[in-house]
Amino acid sequence: MEEYRTIAASGQAELIIKKSRFIGQACPVATEEEAAGFVAEIKKKHRDATHNCHAWIIGPLNQRSNDDGEPSGTAGRPMLEVLRKESLEQVAVVVTRYFGGIKLGANGLIRAYAHACKAGLEAAGLGWQRPYQKLAVSIDYTLYGNLENQLREREITVLDSEFTQDVTLTLGLPLDELESVTQWLVDLSSGQAVLVPGEKYYHFQRE
Numbered sequence: 001m002e003e004y005r006t007i008a009a010s011g012q013a014e015l016i017i018k019k020s021r022f023i024g025q026a027c028p029v030a031t032e033e034e035a036a037g038f039v040a041e042i043k044k045k046h047r048d049a050t051h052n053c054h055a056w057i058i059g060p061l062n063q064r065s066n067d068d069g070e071p072s073g074t075a076g077r078p079m080l081e082v083l084r085k086e087s088l089e090q091v092a093v094v095v096t097r098y099f100g101g102i103k104l105g106a107n108g109l110i111r112a113y114a115h116a117c118k119a120g121l122e123a124a125g126l127g128w129q130r131p132y133q134k135l136a137v138s139i140d141y142t143l144y145g146n147l148e149n150q151l152r153e154r155e156i157t158v159l160d161s162e163f164t165q166d167v168t169l170t171l172g173l174p175l176d177e178l179e180s181v182t183q184w185l186v187d188l189s190s191g192q193a194v195l196v197p198g199e200k201y202y203h204f205q206r207e
Contacts, residue, residue: 001131001175001200004089008204011124017112019100024120026093032058035092042094050099053113055079056092070097074109079117086121090129093117127206131175134159134198135182138168143189150188156181166194175200 012025025042029035035056043052053075055065063084065076079093095116104112139147144167151158151171160170173181178197185193 001202003128003130005087005126006090006129006204007088007121008125008127008206011120011122013116013119013123015112015116015119016100017115018102018104018108020102020104020112021096021098021100022112022116023096024093024116024118024123025096026091026117026120026124028124029056029058029090029092032056032062032064035064038092039094042096046096049096051075051097052094053079053097054092054094055083055117057083057089059089070109070113071106074106075113078110078114082114082117082121086118086126088121088126091121093120095120125206127204129202129204131200132172132203133175133178133200135171135173135178136168136196136198137171137185138166138194138196139189140192141167143167143192147185147188170198172201172203174203 007026007028010027012023015022023046027038029038035058039054046052051068051070053066053068053070055076057063057080063080065080067073067075075095079095083091083093095113157172158169159172162168182195185195
């Protein structure tokens with residue numbers, strides 16, 4: 001698992017440029033099928049629009065763009081370049097245009113679609129998906145109070161707590177900190193803690 005830059009959730013923003021209405025809509029996607037489904041959904045929602053141009057990047061080898069009737073290279077490609085410049089992955093963007101009666105020219109279209117794309121991304125929230133791993137920590141009740149305080153001071157996330165014969169805390173740790181935290185817990189408990197690594201997952205962190 002490696003960290004990658006993406007967006008937090010779906011988002012949209014609207015711009016009016018020389019009476020044309022541009023709606024930038026962004027969505028996190030895991031596969032090409034999800035990206036295509038998002039594009040289809042927006043096209044259905046805005047079926048009366050003049051254009052619904054799109055771009056997506058799933059990974060380095062899966063990047064697509066489409067001008068949807070705008071002059072070649074004036075819509076989809078500028079949007080794709082925004083995604084590349086922002087170093088984003090697993091993101092799809094659709095910019096919907098309702099023509100306002102004033103032609104923008106090739107350069108004007110390129111700027112408009114790029115700005116609408118960026119606005120949609122910012123509305124969705126930029127950040128990083130970072131690899132984390134769960135760690136179950138089982139300790140005696142006599143150690144719980146000190147451990148709880150130490151975890152709070154270190155700002156370590158406690159995902160779950162279970163109080164049975166012992167106390168079992170499930171921690172969420174950045175993958176690159178797992179080894180050091182594990183050793184810290186061993187030292188803190190004088191070797192009494194029982195540590196069981198769990199599943200790996202991604203955790204989004206906003207910029």
